[in-house]
Amino acid sequence: MYTLRVEGAFEAAHRVVDYPGKCDRLHGHNWVVEAAFRGTQLDDLGMLIDFKVAKKALAAVLDDYDHYYLNDIPPFSEGVNPTAENLARIIYERLAAREELAGTGAELAALTVWESPKSSVTYTKD
Ligand SMILES: Nc1nc2c(c(=O)[nH]1)N=C([C@H](O)[C@H](O)COP(=O)(O)OP(=O)(O)OP(=O)(O)O)CN2
Numbered sequence: 001m002y003t004l005r006v007e008g009a010f011e012a013a014h015r016v017v018d019y020p021g022k023c024d025r026l027h028g029h030n031w032v033v034e035a036a037f038r039g040t041q042l043d044d045l046g047m048l049i050d051f052k053v054a055k056k057a058l059a060a061v062l063d064d065y066d067h068y069y070l071n072d073i074p075p076f077s078e079g080v081n082p083t084a085e086n087l088a089r090i091i092y093e094r095l096a097a098r099e100e101l102a103g104t105g106a107e108l109a110a111l112t113v114w115e116s117p118k119s120s121v122t123y124t125k126d
């Protein structure tokens, strides 16, 4: 079994609605996101999935958040609080559905979102 990881990043503002403290106020983070893929089947080049392909797919998802106020865009504008937990799950679902991953031996196993170098959340399917 192989585990392959790629990292991406975006800068965005948010507020954690109803948070009992300063995080309820508008503020920003340099969000860092790691996607971990697992699988056993390598292609003819000996790759689970090309790092370039994986990074491009992750970047395409993250681009929708870069330099936005997250609370303004769906689903955060529709009542989902833009916490690291919700971001990790939503980015996971969107990345797992990308067509670049189809036909590769790589299955998205985990998606980690760092709000800061000391605070992160990892989402997995189970
Ligand atoms: N489980 C979660 N807890 C918190 C989240 C979250 O998404 N999930 N988010 C926040 C706020 O977004 C806040 O901006 C981050 O909090 P924190 O890491 O405490 O940030 P600080 O810069 O204030 O860290 P210090 O180490 O206290 O300086 C809060 N909690």
Ligand SMILES: [Zn+2]
Residues within 6 Å of the ligand: 014, 023, 027, 028, 029, 115
């Ligand atoms: Zn925050």
